[in-house]
Amino acid sequence: MLTPQQITNVENTLRHSLRTKFQHYNPEPAVMPFHTRLLGKDRMALFSFIHSLNTNFGTSIFEPVAKSLAESRFKVAKLQAVAGDKISEKAQRVIQDIMDNLTVNGNPNKEAEIEAIRAVCQEGKMNIVKPTKVDVWLESHSDELFLFDIKTAKPNKGGFKEFKRTLLEWVGCVLAENPNRKIHTLIAIPYNPYDPKPYSRWTMAGMLDLDNELKVAQEFWDFLAGENAYQDLLDCFERVGIELHDEIDEYFKKFNNLNNNKLLKQK
Numbered sequence: 001m002l003t004p005q006q007i008t009n010v011e012n013t014l015r016h017s018l019r020t021k022f023q024h025y026n027p028e029p030a031v032m033p034f035h036t037r038l039l040g041k042d043r044m045a046l047f048s049f050i051h052s053l054n055t056n057f058g059t060s061i062f063e064p065v066a067k068s069l070a071e072s073r074f075k076v077a078k079l080q081a082v083a084g085d086k087i088s089e090k091a092q093r094v095i096q097d098i099m100d101n102l103t104v105n106g107n108p109n110k111e112a113e114i115e116a117i118r119a120v121c122q123e124g125k126m127n128i129v130k131p132t133k134v135d136v137w138l139e140s141h142s143d144e145l146f147l148f149d150i151k152t153a154k155p156n157k158g159g160f161k162e163f164k165r166t167l168l169e170w171v172g173c174v175l176a177e178n179p180n181r182k183i184h185t186l187i188a189i190p191y192n193p194y195d196p197k198p199y200s201r202w203t204m205a206g207m208l209d210l211d212n213e214l215k216v217a218q219e220f221w222d223f224l225a226g227e228n229a230y231q232d233l234l235d236c237f238e239r240v241g242i243e244l245h246d247e248i249d250e251y252f253k254k255f256n257n258l259n260n261n262k263l264l265k266q267k
Contacts, residue, residue, distance in 0.1 A: 001228045001229070001232055002229055006072060006225065007232065010065055010233065011236050011240050013068060014236065014237065015243075015244070018244060018248075020060075021049075021053060025052065032044065043252075046252050054152075058151075063136060064079070066148075066150070066221075066224055067079050069224045070136070070138055070224045072225060072226075074139060075139050075140060075141045075143075076137070077136070078137045079137070080134070080135065081133065082133060082134070083133075083134055083169070083173040084129075084174055085173070086126045086128055086129060087172040087176050088120060088125070088127070089124040089125040089127055090123045091117050091120050091175070091176070094120055095165065095168045095169065098116070099161065099168075102206060102207055106207075107206070108164075108206070108208060108209040108213070109209060110213050114171055114183065117171050118179060121175035121176050121179050122176060126176065131169045131173055134148070134149070135148055135149055135188075136188070143181075144182045144184070145184065146184045147167075147170050147174075147183070148215075149163065149166060149167065149185075149186070149187050149188070150188045150189075151189055153190065153191055154193060154201060160207045160208070161207060163208075164208060164213075166185075167185040167186070167187070167213060168185070170183075170185045185213070186215055188214075188215050188220045189214070189215070189217065190217065190220065190221075192217040195217070
């Protein structure tokens with residue numbers, strides 16, 4: 001369960017993120033005269049706001065919340081970290097071989113893949129690289145690394161290969177600096193859009209080792225903060241939503257008021 005301090009931190013993060021979004025939100029111009037007249041400008045503004053919020057929910061809410069929760073269980077928790085800036089040429093070849101094999105045969109095995117990269121991680125020329133940043137970087141008290149790439153609930157199937165390559169490149173970069181490091185690189189999906197059915201979007205891709213490279217919804221949040229953290233987190237979101245209900249309504253009413261004033265002037 002979340003501690004009182006964790007609950008306070010999460011709820012403060014949510015309040016801050018929403019209020020910051022309100023202060024800087026400026027709806028993109030999109031003339032939809034039929035929708036606007038039918039539904040009202042306030043509802044259209046809310047629709048636009050939700051769409052905008054969804055696009056950066058990961059960085060503005062999920063990432064800081066994940067860091068806040070993980071700080072109670074991990075020695076180090078940081079966001080948007082760099083896995084390294086070099087990787088051995090031989091490790092790059094091994095990664096490409098892994099990708100080629102998965103494309104043809106599927107059947108991923110992350111532990112075996114990591115050991116294959118480890119075996120050549122400091123052999124041959126060291127190439128300078130700029131890998132995708134790690135969304136959430138965690139170090140346990142025994143110096144075990146867990147690097148997470150947080151994705152949307154329904155990522156495009158075409159991105160599976162690149163997601164996998166990113167996870168493998170993080171391994172290559174970290175091991176280039178310390179070949180003995182114990183490392184896990186994973187995809188995190190903050191919630192399951194198919195609930196109560198199991199999350200199944202990845203099973204057809206044949207790229208991810210689902211037991212060792214994917215944590216979805218409760219599994220992810222409970223991993224960060226302990227058993228029942230997911231349910232406690234949902235309760236935090238609900239409480240803040242209730243608390244800010246009138247504030248949110250008032251914010252979007254102004255869009256309708258602007259529209260009504262415009263109509264009155266036209267008359």
